[in-house]
Amino acid sequence: MVNRETERLLLRPPEVADIDPFVEIHEDPEVLKYVSGIGQSTGRVAAWRLVALLIGHWNLRGYGQWTVVEKATGHLIGRVGLWYPEGWPGIELGWVIRRSHWDRGLATEACRAAVAYAFDEVGADRIISMIQPDNTRSIRVALKIGETFSDARQFNGQNVHVYAMNKDDRRPT
Numbered sequence: 331m332v333n334r335e336t337e338r339l340l341l342r343p344p345e346v347a348d349i350d351p352f353v354e355i356h357e358d359p360e361v362l363k364y365v366s367g368i369g370q371s372t373g374r375v376a377a378w379r380l381v382a383l384l385i386g387h388w389n390l391r392g393y394g395q396w397t398v399v400e401k402a403t404g405h406l407i408g409r410v411g412l413w414y415p416e417g418w419p420g421i422e423l424g425w426v427i428r429r430s431h432w433d434r435g436l437a438t439e440a441c442r443a444a445v446a447y448a449f450d451e452v453g454a455d456r457i458i459s460m461i462q463p464d465n466t467r468s469i470r471v472a473l474k475i476g477e478t479f480s481d482a483r484q485f486n487g488q489n490v491h492v493y494a495m496n497k498d499d500r501r502p503t
Contacts (some may be wrong), residue, residue: 331388332451334396334443339436341396341410341443344384347381348397351406352377355428364465365426387413393452398440400431405432408441412448412457412462419485419492420458421448425471432467441475449497456497469493476501 331343338355353374360481388394394435395411408427414420423444427437431467448454459477484490 331385331394334446334447335401335445336439338401338441338442340399340401341440342399343388344381344395344397344409345440346378346381348381348406349374351379352380353407355406355426356380358429360429361426363443364462364468384409387415390454393447396440396444398427398436399437407436408440410437412452412454418492419460420456421452421454422493423448423459423475423477425468437468437471438474441471445475445495445500449500454497455488456494458494460485460492463489463491 333343335457353376356365356377358364359375383481384395391412391414393412395409395413397406398408398410399405400407408425408431410427411423413422413424423441425437425441427440445457448457448496457467457477459472463482472493472499475495477495479492480492482489482491
């Protein structure tokens with residue numbers, strides 16, 4: 331598992347100490363309505379399972395989602411990175427940022443680092459982001475990082491819009 335840094339952020343592998351901050355982030359109703367999950371979705375048990383799932387993905391695939399830490403404060407503000415479990419339609423770039431840190435460009439900054447990692451280190455040819463149609467903030471992030479609308483579909487019982495980017499089409503950062 332590897333770290334990445336941006337101007338304002340440290341992207342580091344998930345760890346057990348992330349459980350309580352993840353509980354805070356994922357129990358915010360405005361965050362939770364756009365996060366799809368498996369099984370129990372709230373509380374310490376769910377956060378523990380999330381951390382274990384994220385670490386396991388890194389071990390199985392060699393890449394995954396990072397914990398996002400704001401360098402200026404040292405606060406955990408979310409998670410971002412790649413997700414490709416068995417049965418997924420492609421390597422997905424996903425992000426979840428603490429609501430108090432929305433509208434500051436932090437998701438975009440973290441996602442740009444993840445895009446570079448996906449194409450330059452993982453060797454992905456294409457990445458996708460599956461976003462609920464009314465999640466305008468995430469759609470804005472997807473467009474800012476260079477993803478474009480690909481299609482609308484049902485996935486895991488939800489209507490999603492798929493935004494995608496091919497390696498050859500990415501914009502310089």
